[in-house]
Amino acid sequence: MKVVTAEVITIGDEILFGQITDTNTQWMGVELSLIGVKTIRKSSVGDVREEILRVLKEAQERADIVLITGGLGPTKDDITKHTLCEYFGTSLAIHPDALEAVDTFFRKRGRELSDINRQQAALPLNATYIPNTRGTAPGMWFDHEGTVFVSLPGVPFEMKGLMTDEILPRLKQRFTLPVIHHRVIRTVGIGESFLAEKIAAWEDALPPHIRLAYLPSMGMVKLRLTATGTSLAALKEETEQLVQDILPVIQPFVFGYDGEEFEEVIAALLKASGQTISAAESCTGGYVAHLLTKIPGSSAYFQGGVISYANEIKEQTLGVRPETLAKYGAVSEETIREMAEGIRTRFHTWFGLATSGIAGPDGGTPEKPVGTVWIAVSTPERTLTRKLTLGGDRQQNIHLSAIYLLNLLRKVLLQEE
């Protein structure tokens, strides 16, 4: 089977000059490899007609698929569409469906359609219009001399939405791609190198057509198995057996599989439990509540929270005793216990969560250095506390405290703790 190749092009001076971070092409590289398309080149060019023409020509010579992002905003420094017209030997015309979509987009927000925004509905005549439900710049699909060109807006969530909903399914239809099966095991609370040591023997014994990748992020590591072959059923069976083989070794760290996001796993467990929850946060400053409430439908179980930076709020709103704070300090097992129990009883919830620690960069002492954090989960029956010793910067300490607290909650929900 011929390997189907892709080239990813980003257009914009701001990427070349380093003024914005390009996160799009990494995401696209992953998604393309997941459907069996091999990315052979990534290129960034400025908002310059000659450069865009040149990179399009080079890409067409090399790749079956050319994905282009950026350079589609409504302002004057955007020249992608005009240059695409020149490249394909065509011209722009208002596309009626695109016009209706951009008109609806503005009307929904109670705003008039300006001439500039109207121009966003102008597409090259040879383009297939790809509706963008998340913004005003549509996607465009071109089938040109055997190569597929796709032009997408550079705003990441618009680009990702268009890729997922429209472009990836169309590419799978348009090309004959190898059968690839991915299986992801998602872990939390164990570092990449410790995980690698635990599974070394299993990893060494993997067959050549199944590859393993470690994908670490803060506090978590994804293990991705990529199996290539001809029968999806056979690949699925094979990877599933491999997962079952390794699960006994890593089970305490596994919270989910494939696309299951950590917060969504917690949300599903909470929903299934039928219980309510509240959170008392000091060092995480609202981030635990944010992780819980960013999930749609969270009001079914999340009742509310208190962010108690000031000690008097810990006393008045959470009922932490002044003697406890005076004797043990805000960052202590005694205080975190009273915080978790206080929010649970005062907000009348089944679970009460709490965090108190030193996120940094200031506030550390020799006994309680930056990164010292107490977390707690309280239920009507008991209160579990844990001390964390984190070594990151402020943002990392906030993030890891929240993740480890939610992981403790997960284990309580699963009766593993």
Next chain:
Amino acid sequence: MKVVTAEVITIGDEILFGQITDTNTQWMGVELSLIGVKTIRKSSVGDVREEILRVLKEAQERADIVLITGGLGPTKDDITKHTLCEYFGTSLAIHPDALEAVDTFFRKRGRELSDINRQQAALPLNATYIPNTRGTAPGMWFDHEGTVFVSLPGVPFEMKGLMTDEILPRLKQRFTLPVIHHRVIRTVGIGESFLAEKIAAWEDALPPHIRLAYLPSMGMVKLRLTATGTSLAALKEETEQLVQDILPVIQPFVFGYDGEEFEEVIAALLKASGQTISAAESCTGGYVAHLLTKIPGSSAYFQGGVISYANEIKEQTLGVRPETLAKYGAVSEETIREMAEGIRTRFHTWFGLATSGIAGPDGGTPEKPVGTVWIAVSTPERTLTRKLTLGGDRQQNIHLSAIYLLNLLRKVLLQEE
């Protein structure tokens, strides 16, 4: 003066397939633009001889400077070095200084020099050896047919060290470079197209050596002026005049300049005010508090907050009257006013913030569709309320509600509202 151009090439399958994030090229783009070198292309290719040869040839045709990172590790089979030899028509030989450096590197760490590491001292015969004090792969400088090629290791801190200590100073010596000055105006609360309409006349009248770029992100747009010339003082004066010219038109939306982040601007204003603050959040679910508390030192003014998803928490903890909730509902001007005043008086702070709205995807009604949000800022003298009509998904609605609330606070702090 001729523009000196650069092309940046990264070598490595792991970048193409999205398995690691490339942060090197963004950093290099910034550093090059700061010395007046214009990056005209960035390319990523895999660890494939033919692809590396092709991208080198293309780059030489286009650019004065070709910067190459990656493909130099001891496990990569030195594909980059062998391919550079082939490209330049030369061969590898152990460089005595490089060998001594790598030997010293290992001896200092109490480790034997292996054959693999010894090979790291083998350089193409036409290379100028650039010592790497932070790792074992040396930098290499080639002056080939009028183009400068530089090969650097891909480990970010090694690459950055070599660039700063050796490569950037050498480039400034080797080329006659123009002076470049960047000035960024940061706006919030106005869309890219509306901003473009407001400043159209000013933008059209910009002189040819000063370019404007729009850099949008959620709820914000950065306007970047890039001026090129021979005198930094003259460029600074010229761009400053342009900023002063347009400021009267866009002043209500401008929150900062250059590297000033929104949350840091709010934090600095709060710190300067000497006042304290608290937040009562419904639809934002802790995100406002998170934005405030992620800034180091925020405990100086942030006292705490309440997340009141449940109406009984709005009543008990914030003092919202049951009659208000019954008559107007949780998402109303009357309720948001009582929330902001309630948190301010109960937490004894100068400012009280509040949000209440329908973040979605559920919970909308014909009168109050998803995206209907009330925000408020309360002070001892008055309480300002605003109704937002947002049209995004849950995450966007949460993010924009928080940004617009903090922007209202900013205006109150500046006595603009």
